[in-house]
Amino acid sequence: MATLLRKIGLIRLHNRDTEDPKHHHNHRGGGGGQQSASLRGKGGAKSGGHKPQQQHPAGGAGDTSPGPGKGKGKRAAELAQRDKPPQPAAGAASGGGPRERAAGARAGPGPAAAAAAAAAAAAGGSLVPAARQQHCTQVRSRRLMKELQDIARLSDRFISVELVDESLFDWNVKLHQVDKDSVLWQDMKETNTEFILLNLTFPDNFPFSPPFMRVLSPRLENGYVLDGGAICMELLTPRGWSSAYTVEAVMRQFAASLVKGQGRICRKAGKSKKSFSRKEAEATFKSLVKTHEKYGWVTPPVSDG
Numbered sequence: 001m002a003t004l005l006r007k008i009g010l011i012r013l014h015n016r017d018t019e020d021p022k023h024h025h026n027h028r029g030g031g032g033g034q035q036s037a038s039l040r041g042k043g044g045a046k047s048g049g050h051k052p053q054q055q056h057p058a059g060g061a062g063d064t065s066p067g068p069g070k071g072k073g074k075r076a077a078e079l080a081q082r083d084k085p086p087q088p089a090a091g092a093a094s095g096g097g098p099r100e101r102a103a104g105a106r107a108g109p110g111p112a113a114a115a116a117a118a119a120a121a122a123a124g125g126s127l128v129p130a131a132r133q134q135h136c137t138q139v140r141s142r143r144l145m146k147e148l149q150d151i152a153r154l155s156d157r158f159i160s161v162e163l164v165d166e167s168l169f170d171w172n173v174k175l176h177q178v179d180k181d182s183v184l185w186q187d188m189k190e191t192n193t194e195f196i197l198l199n200l201t202f203p204d205n206f207p208f209s210p211p212f213m214r215v216l217s218p219r220l221e222n223g224y225v226l227d228g229g230a231i232c233m234e235l236l237t238p239r240g241w242s243s244a245y246t247v248e249a250v251m252r253q254f255a256a257s258l259v260k261g262q263g264r265i266c267r268k269a270g271k272s273k274k275s276f277s278r279k280e281a282e283a284t285f286k287s288l289v290k291t292h293e294k295y296g297w298v299t300p301p302v303s304d305g
Contacts, residue, residue: 136204144168158177171202172199179259198216210237210238214278219275220264
């Protein structure tokens with residue numbers, strides 16, 4: 001309490017001194033200056049006071065007022081900051097939030113990303129067919145090599161094979177035997193025909209697709225042999241083919257169909273010397289396949305063999 005009264009007395013004394021004209025006179029004249037200064041100091045401590053500003057030389061570290069040079073530099077910095085292009089936020093650089101990512105997805109990839117995706121798709125698209133084709137070639141080669149070995153081991157010399165231009169996928173097959181009770185066999189004996197020559201070409205996806213087979217010589221009539229040497233057999237079509245069929249089995253079926261269809265060697269003057277044409281055979285085969293797909297294949301009775 002004594003301390004509080006003492007402070008109140010000092011404040012009143014300070015107010016009286018500041019309001020007294022003599023105080024101002026003494027302060028300007030220098031008499032009683034120390035007492036006024038001390039009173040102002042104590043009063044300033046109570047009321048928060050006001051520290052005199054510390055003076056710094058121009059351009060010093062503590063100078064807060066911009067000088068001529070500093071004002072220009074600050075203005076230039078503001079202009080440079082204003083003209084600087086906006087930088088993406090950290091969220092945008094890392095993918096942003098869900099809304100930002102959704103907006104980017106709607107906008108679509110940029111030109112560079114689209115070009116990279118197209119290049120990757122093109123590379124992938126070219127690699128997959130190449131690998132598939134290589135696999136099909138290996139399967140076809142293994143199957144045909146086994147077929148050749150099995151035909152070479154035949155004891156009855158029913159057929160023999162020669163590769164066309166040493167190609168494993170293009171065969172000339174010689175049919176040496178048909179039913180000896182047939183008229184075709186008699187024709188072969190009378191014309192000194194040792195064999196019926198056929199050509200077989202195997203597609204890329206053999207044995208899952210049938211070979212294309214046609215007669216080369218001699219020129220035959222009937223026996224399901226058509227123009228160009230095309231052969232009318234359902235098992236030679238994609239619909240009637242099975243990968244379990246071997247070349248030997250196909251040739252035995254062909255020999256049976258020749259006899260069943262009353263096949264004969266053509267002896268007509270002028271026509272017998274005309275060779276079969278592959279182009280004509282392919283066109284004829286396509287035509288007969290379309291016809292049979294529309295009207296069906298006629299299956300002969302079991303009694304006919």
